[in-house]
Amino acid sequence: MARTHRSARQFALLFLLALVTTHAITVVDAADRISKVPTIAYKTFNNDKIPVPPAKSTAATESVGSTAADPKAVATTFLTTQLQFPVSEFVIKNVVPVSNGMTAVYVRQLVNGIEVVNGDINLNIKNGKVVTYGDSFYRGARPSKPNLNNQESLVASKTPDAAFKSLASFVGAQPARVEVKANTQEGASSKAGPTYTITSDIAATKVPAKYSYVQDGNNLKLVYSMQVKMANTDSWYHGHVNVQTGAVEAINDWVSDARYTVLPIGTVSPKTGPLIDIDGGSVVKSNASPKGWHATNAESWTYTRGENTFVLAPNNVVPVGSGSDGLDFTAWGKPDFSKNADQYTMQAAIQLFYEMNYAHDLSYQYGFDEVSGNFQVDNFGKGGAGNDAVLAYAQSADGHDNANFATPPDGEQPVTRQYIFLGTNPSTDGVYEPLIPLHEYMHGITNRLTGGPANVDCLSSVLSSGMSEGWSDVFGLVVNVFKADSDPNASYGVGVYVANNPNGIRTYPYSNNMSVNPLKYSSLKTMTEPHAVGVVWAVILVEIYFNLVKKYGYGDLMAADFSKGNSKFLKIVFDALKLQPCNPHILHARNALLQADVNMTGGTSYCEIFLPFAKRGFGWSANGDFVDNFERGPICS
Ligand SMILES: *[C@@H]1O[C@H](CO)[C@@H](O)[C@H](O)[C@H]1NC(C)=O
Numbered sequence: 001m002a003r004t005h006r007s008a009r010q011f012a013l014l015f016l017l018a019l020v021t022t023h024a025i026t027v028v029d030a031a032d033r034i035s036k037v038p039t040i041a042y043k044t045f046n047n048d049k050i051p052v053p054p055a056k057s058t059a060a061t062e063s064v065g066s067t068a069a070d071p072k073a074v075a076t077t078f079l080t081t082q083l084q085f086p087v088s089e090f091v092i093k094n095v096v097p098v099s100n101g102m103t104a105v106y107v108r109q110l111v112n113g114i115e116v117v118n119g120d121i122n123l124n125i126k127n128g129k130v131v132t133y134g135d136s137f138y139r140g141a142r143p144s145k146p147n148l149n150n151q152e153s154l155v156a157s158k159t160p161d162a163a164f165k166s167l168a169s170f171v172g173a174q175p176a177r178v179e180v181k182a183n184t185q186e187g188a189s190s191k192a193g194p195t196y197t198i199t200s201d202i203a204a205t206k207v208p209a210k211y212s213y214v215q216d217g218n219n220l221k222l223v224y225s226m227q228v229k230m231a232n233t234d235s236w237y238h239g240h241v242n243v244q245t246g247a248v249e250a251i252n253d254w255v256s257d258a259r260y261t262v263l264p265i266g267t268v269s270p271k272t273g274p275l276i277d278i279d280g281g282s283v284v285k286s287n288a289s290p291k292g293w294h295a296t297n298a299e300s301w302t303y304t305r306g307e308n309t310f311v312l313a314p315n316n317v318v319p320v321g322s323g324s325d326g327l328d329f330t331a332w333g334k335p336d337f338s339k340n341a342d343q344y345t346m347q348a349a350i351q352l353f354y355e356m357n358y359a360h361d362l363s364y365q366y367g368f369d370e371v372s373g374n375f376q377v378d379n380f381g382k383g384g385a386g387n388d389a390v391l392a393y394a395q396s397a398d399g400h401d402n403a404n405f406a407t408p409p410d411g412e413q414p415v416t417r418q419y420i421f422l423g424t425n426p427s428t429d430g431v432y433e434p435l436i437p438l439h440e441y442m443h444g445i446t447n448r449l450t451g452g453p454a455n456v457d458c459l460s461s462v463l464s465s466g467m468s469e470g471w472s473d474v475f476g477l478v479v480n481v482f483k484a485d486s487d488p489n490a491s492y493g494v495g496v497y498v499a500n501n502p503n504g505i506r507t508y509p510y511s512n513n514m515s516v517n518p519l520k521y522s523s524l525k526t527m528t529e530p531h532a533v534g535v536v537w538a539v540i541l542v543e544i545y546f547n548l549v550k551k552y553g554y555g556d557l558m559a560a561d562f563s564k565g566n567s568k569f570l571k572i573v574f575d576a577l578k579l580q581p582c583n584p585h586i587l588h589a590r591n592a593l594l595q596a597d598v599n600m601t602g603g604t605s606y607c608e609i610f611l612p613f614a615k616r617g618f619g620w621s622a623n624g625d626f627v628d629n630f631e632r633g634p635i636c637s
């Protein structure tokens with residue numbers, strides 16, 4: 001009996017190991033995919049297809065910027081002629097250069113000279129043309145111009161003092177003292193009526209207040225808009241109080257108070273660094289998530305749901321926050337990693353929520369925005385299709401030893417599943433190797449960006465689906481693993497924690513050292529498995545990354561300072577994804593990287609990008625035949 005029992009156990013164990021082995025290669029995989037892509041004849045990789053940097057003189061002019069029509073003037077013409085708003089009805093608030101010659105212009109609506117706080121148009125302008133725009137301008141009936149300079153003439157109006165008290169009570173504060181001072185008016189500003197400065201014990205600083213409109217369906221409501229930085233909480237409110245009724249019509253807390261106990265991005269695994277309490281206010285990027293991670297314009301949630309993702313544990317259970325704002329998730333505490341992963345499911349869901357949002361906010365800085373087809377419920381009038389926040393299943397029960405990400409076209413909700421890894425003892429959860437959820441999120445990014453956000457069938461050939469694995473590994477490494485002092489000749493693994501193996505689960509670890517990772521163009525000849533193909537692509541990207549960090553230094557990736565090597569790398573990768581053709585060959589993708597750098601900087605990183613390709617057989621005369629070519633070419637020789 002005992003013997004039988006034992007051999008049955010042994011069999012079970014072997015079976016498990018076999019499973020783990022097969023899954024080990026496909027770990028952090030896109031779902032088992034069925035795809036069929038007609039073969040494209042790659043016969044046109046002539047030297048002249050490789051982008052080259054412009055001659056020095058042109059480079060200088062190009063990098064300084066275009067002399068084409070002023071985007072502000074283009075925007076004004078578009079607003080007045082296409083959209084038929086007279087110049088008196090809008091004000092251009094910001095003109096922001098994007099990359100590739102694109103400029104974003106942000107416009108606020110004026111009615112009767114008064115700003116409509118939720119009436120915005122953003123225009124993306126390139127080569128003197130409006131490429132895309134978002135529009136939330138009010139079109140309903142116009143109220144007559146209120147006589148703001150005569151307070152008493154406003155029908156049944158509340159004083160600024162009463163409005164401030166109403167706002168205070170709305171946020172649960174009782175001011176003991178409120179002093180209102182009307183500011184002296186000069187020039188144009190007086191058109192929008194007087195402004196006030198309010199001092200109160202509940203506010204940390206003086207509260208500026210002015211008249212605005214809030215559009216609410218077919219109504220335009222005159223409000224006092226006030227910015228209240230609270231004295232005793234972290235909140236900093238932008239509140240809008242109805243001048244007639246004193247009701248709070250709209251309010252936004254500029255500070256997100258949410259708190260999470262997580263393994264911070266930048267830590268390889270719980271074996272290399274601690275979990276910490278993170279304050280939402282310190283990680284949320286307001287340009288990417290204007291209402292924080294738990295709210296859209298219309299709704300808010302006190303569980304792992306929000307603008308960018310909705311994270312569910314098995315049986316559709318969700319971790320709920322606590323505290324006065326319901327957004328403190330730290331009460332769930334830390335996982336006990338000495339136990340099996342199913343003993344900390346809720347913590348894992350919180351970790352996944354943090355990671356999905358982090359990936360959203362970070363990728364936003366590099367151009368994965370609304371227009372580019374990113375994943376958001378509410379696009380805040382910035383173009384693209386919304387209602388496609390990532391639906392994320394933590395510790396999904398329908399699999400193990402893996403993770404996946406399914407990407408439909410822009411406007412349809414992507415789904416990611418993270419599984420428990422049974423190959424370790426105790427079992428582990430891939431969300432605690434942040435590279436893994438980042439890898440999955442990057443699948444969504446590369447699918448949306450390649451061939452435009454509406455076409456998500458552009459990474460389905462052997463080479464392009466392989467590259468998609470490569471981009472995903474590299475995104476995970478760059479965001480979570482590489483540090484300022486990382487040695488390019490060292491070995492970097494993927495899945496080191498979930499496989500409990502420092503070399504990870506790929507065919508070779510990543511390294512500039514050819515003795516550690518010998519892959520070349522010719523290695524691809526017999527490869528069909530996407531992850532194996534991906535390692536060939538990614539090992540080159542890793543070398544480009546290290547070249548750029550060596551040349552331009554290392555900065556905070558979230559700050560997206562493109563003069564720093566790591567940020568420059570990520571920006572070039574994101575731009576290239578947008579530039580490359582559908583189902584690219586690796587040589588197409590190489591050329592897109594070179595093109596992105598030429599477009600962005602005039603080609604200042606040309607050889608940092610080209611030489612790692614030449615080193616591994618994708619040199620100057622390489623063509624579609626999988627024969628290694630190591631020529632450095634005329635520019636980098
Ligand atoms: C990049 O530059 C090339 C040629 O200089 C141009 O054809 C292409 O449109 C540019 N792409 C973008 C997105 O700017």
Ligand SMILES: *[C@@H]1O[C@H](CO)[C@@H](O)[C@H](O)[C@H]1NC(C)=O
Nearest residue numbers: 486487488489490512513514
């Ligand atoms: C990595 O190895 C190469 C030789 O293979 C060497 O030239 C280079 O200096 C090394 N880099 C570092 C940072 O040690």
Ligand SMILES: *[C@@H]1O[C@H](CO)[C@@H](O)[C@H](O)[C@H]1NC(C)=O
Nearest residue numbers: 488489490513514515516517
């Ligand atoms: C490259 O890897 C080999 C094999 O691991 C090792 O002996 C060699 O020292 C490495 N070279 C560098 C420059 O790190």
Ligand SMILES: [Ca+2]
Nearest residue numbers: 373374385411
């Ligand atoms: Ca979208």
Ligand SMILES: [Ca+2]
Nearest residue numbers: 447448450452
């Ligand atoms: Ca696409």
Ligand SMILES: [Zn+2]
Nearest residue numbers: 028029030469
């Ligand atoms: Zn993958």
